Amino acid sequence: MAVFKDSYTQSWACKFRYKNxxxxxxxxxxTGFKTQREAKEYEKAFLDKQQNNCDxxxxxxxxxxxxxxxxxxxxxTVSNKESNFKTAIIPYFGEKRINExxxxxxxxxxxxxxxxxxxxxxxxxxxxxxxxxxxxxAIKVYGLKQNPCTVVGNIKSTKSEEMEFWTLxxxxxxxxxxxxxxxxxxxxxxLFYSGMRIGEACALTLSDFDxxxxxxxxxxxxxxxxxxxxxxxTKTKKSTRTIRMPRIVMEKIxxxxxxxxxxxxxxxxxxxxxxxxxxxxxxxxxxxxxKTIRIHDLRHSHASLLINMGxxxxxxxxxxxxxxxxxxLSTYSHMYKEKEEELVSELDKLAETSIKIEPA
Numbered sequence: 013m014a015v016f017k018d019s020y021t022q023s024w025a026c027k028f029r030y031k032n033x034x035x036x037x038x039x040x041x042x043t044g045f046k047t048q049r050e051a052k053e054y055e056k057a058f059l060d061k062q063q064n065n066c067d068x069x070x071x072x073x074x075x076x077x078x079x080x081x082x083x084x085x086x087x088x089t090v091s092n093k094e095s096n097f098k099t100a101i102i103p104y105f106g107e108k109r110i111n112e113x114x115x116x117x118x119x120x121x122x123x124x125x126x127x128x129x130x131x132x133x134x135x136x137x138x139x140x141x142x143x144x145x146x147x148x149x150a151i152k153v154y155g156l157k158q159n160p161c162t163v164v165g166n167i168k169s170t171k172s173e174e175m176e177f178w179t180l181x182x183x184x185x186x187x188x189x190x191x192x193x194x195x196x197x198x199x200x201x202x203l204f205y206s207g208m209r210i211g212e213a214c215a216l217t218l219s220d221f222d223x224x225x226x227x228x229x230x231x232x233x234x235x236x237x238x239x240x241x242x243x244x245x246t247k248t249k250k251s252t253r254t255i256r257m258p259r260i261v262m263e264k265i266x267x268x269x270x271x272x273x274x275x276x277x278x279x280x281x282x283x284x285x286x287x288x289x290x291x292x293x294x295x296x297x298x299x300x301x302x303k304t305i306r307i308h309d310l311r312h313s314h315a316s317l318l319i320n321m322g323x324x325x326x327x328x329x330x331x332x333x334x335x336x337x338x339x340x341l342s343t344y345s346h347m348y349k350e351k352e353e354e355l356v357s358e359l360d361k362l363a364e365t366s367i368k369i370e371p372a
Contacts, residue, residue: 025041057076069106070106147160176312177313199282212246218275232246233246246333268281
């Protein structure tokens with residue numbers, strides 16, 4: 013067994029022999045570790061796996077878990093996992109032995125995250141699921157007897173989260189502020205009036221637009237992971253969709269596309285980085301004197317617009333590319349509650365003017 017520094021890449025590596033499940037002696041090599049410690053932990057985790065041994069640190073398990081994920085998941089998914097673990101999980105569990113982590117430890121970890129006060133309820137629940145997933149991995153691969161996260165259960169909401177969105181009036185004020193910047197006009201009009209995700213918008217090419225029928229076809233997603241760009245299929249099967257767009261929005265897209273030098277059917281129309289669009293949104297929100305929202309909140313703004321127009325939830329769900337109507341209802345339940353209160357108010361007025369109750 014040996015852990016050494018690769019003279020070519022200047023990273024750490026490990027190389028060792030082991031016996032597989034058939035009793036055959038094999039050799040395994042892994043490179044790319046930032047530190048000698050990471051290489052040693054990976055080697056121990058690998059050998060522990062062969063022996064179905066859970067007597068390892070959480071850090072060791074994490075290294076093998078991420079290696080396994082990289083072979084099965086998209087780079088974006090793996091990158092998000094790594095970020096979540098390194099921020100909110102590894103600082104607490106890193107040096108603990110996997111087979112010694114108890115439900116009480118999980119409960120205390122949850123309490124610490126809640127007290128931190130910087131995490132949204134949705135983030136807390138997502139982080140708990142990530143931790144639970146790595147324990148499930150340990151059960152399958154290393155023979156861990158129990159998932160302590162399952163015993164404790166997920167973190168329950170401690171308070172409701174307010175969803176940020178713009179009204180049509182606020183969006184129009186923002187559009188006035190960016191008037192004349194044609195690429196930004198086209199981009200933000202598209203997001204507000206389509207409800208598509210930013211990755212879906214950034215993946216669009218000219219061939220995705222049907223200017224005769226005023227439709228746009230969404231079939232791919234653009235993402236950047238650690239400086240490398242990828243074009244994937246849409247998030248889910250239902251996310252692949254064709255939606256109708258307002259004529260004036262399509263005209264703005266056509267006008268913008270005519271200004272792109274060397275444009276062809278496969279050219280991405282919106283090739284700025286997401287950070288550039290975020291910066292623009294923030295800067296001109298201040299200029300327009302409207303509240304600052306995230307780019308993803310334009311998707312919520314579109315949903316709010318449709319709900320207030322009285323569009324059936326099934327149509328909204330299909331337009332947003334949700335897998336199921338229940339996702340739409342759960343995401344925007346508070347908006348539907350407000351509409352229900354308006355409905356009851358109108359029914360009250362109608363009943364008062366139309367129902368005649370004769371005195372007894």
